[in-house]
Amino acid sequence: MDSIKPPKTTSAQVEKPTKKVEVPKTEISQAQDKSARNYIIIMFVVMGLIVVVGGYIIYRLAAEFAYQSNVNRAQDMLLSSLNTKQKNLEQLKPNYEAITAKGTGGISDADRILSAMPITEAYDQLISSLEAMGQQSGVTVTSVTAGSSSNSSGSSAGGSSSSQSSTQQSNGSGIPFTFTVNVKGSYAAILTFLKKTEQSARVINFNSMTVTGTNGSDLTANITMTTYYQPEANIESTYETLK
Numbered sequence: 001m002d003s004i005k006p007p008k009t010t011s012a013q014v015e016k017p018t019k020k021v022e023v024p025k026t027e028i029s030q031a032q033d034k035s036a037r038n039y040i041i042i043m044f045v046v047m048g049l050i051v052v053v054g055g056y057i058i059y060r061l062a063a064e065f066a067y068q069s070n071v072n073r074a075q076d077m078l079l080s081s082l083n084t085k086q087k088n089l090e091q092l093k094p095n096y097e098a099i100t101a102k103g104t105g106g107i108s109d110a111d112r113i114l115s116a117m118p119i120t121e122a123y124d125q126l127i128s129s130l131e132a133m134g135q136q137s138g139v140t141v142t143s144v145t146a147g148s149s150s151n152s153s154g155s156s157a158g159g160s161s162s163s164q165s166s167t168q169q170s171n172g173s174g175i176p177f178t179f180t181v182n183v184k185g186s187y188a189a190i191l192t193f194l195k196k197t198e199q200s201a202r203v204i205n206f207n208s209m210t211v212t213g214t215n216g217s218d219l220t221a222n223i224t225m226t227t228y229y230q231p232e233a234n235i236e237s238t239y240e241t242l243k
Contacts, residue, residue, distance in 0.1 A: 117174050117203065117230045121146075126227065129200060130181055137193035139185030139221075146179045174228030178207070181225065186217045194223070203228050 118125070127144050134141040183193060190211070197204045205226045213219035 117228060119230060119232050121177050121229055126179070126202070129202065130197075133196040133200065134183060134193060137185070137196050138189035139183040139193045142182045142184055142220075144179060144181045146177070174203070174230040176226050176228055178224065178226045181223050183221050183223065185219065185221075187211070187219055190219060190221045197225065 131141050207224040207226055210222045211219050
């Protein structure tokens with residue numbers, strides 16, 4: 001019986017472990033490694049700056065776009081409002097021409113409206129009007145006091161106590177302005193003066209009256225009245241928050 005012999009190994013079949021070849025660390029190679037690391041770090045820093053700056057630029061562009069969009073919307077709203085106002089003015093133009101046209105005596109309806117409801121208290125004009133009505137009625141206007149009131153009772157002609165009061169509702173939306181006027185004259189003249197105030201161009205409401213005196217032809221009346229004025233419309237620009 002033939003014996004089994006192990007196979008023969010040759011030198012070509014034997015694998016020897018390979019050794020890692022280390023590059024000698026010279027000053028040139030170390031400098032190159034350091035330069036490469038610095039270059040990588042610089043690249044990361046530059047990329048980070050690009051991301052930050054790019055994000056900020058995008059944010060600013062988005063904010064500018066939103067602002068410009070709001071400006072465009074505001075301009076569109078303004079143009080729409082101006083077009084509406086222009087159409088309204090065109091419709092009101094015939095009425096304005098009619099109300100400002102001079103009528104009898106050279107007085108227009110607009111002048112009458114301003115007389116009935118001035119844009120200020122027009123205190124001086126009110127005093128002049130009261131004095132003129134006093135002269136027409138036969139009474140003497142001794143004083144006009146703004147903002148005062150009198151509801152006390154006094155003695156009428158003949159020495160008896162007399163007080164008259166009346167409250168009239170305002171037929172407009174003006175600002176009320178209360179005043180007190182003192183007049184002297186006969187009882188009939190005082191009543192005529194009250195009728196003149198009711199018939200005056202300016203709206204004057206009679207509130208109360210106190211009459212004092214012992215002689216029917218020489219009485220003193222303390223009359224409290226209310227008139228009105230309407231300030232001019234505010235046409236200043238207003239701001240509205242866009243939503």
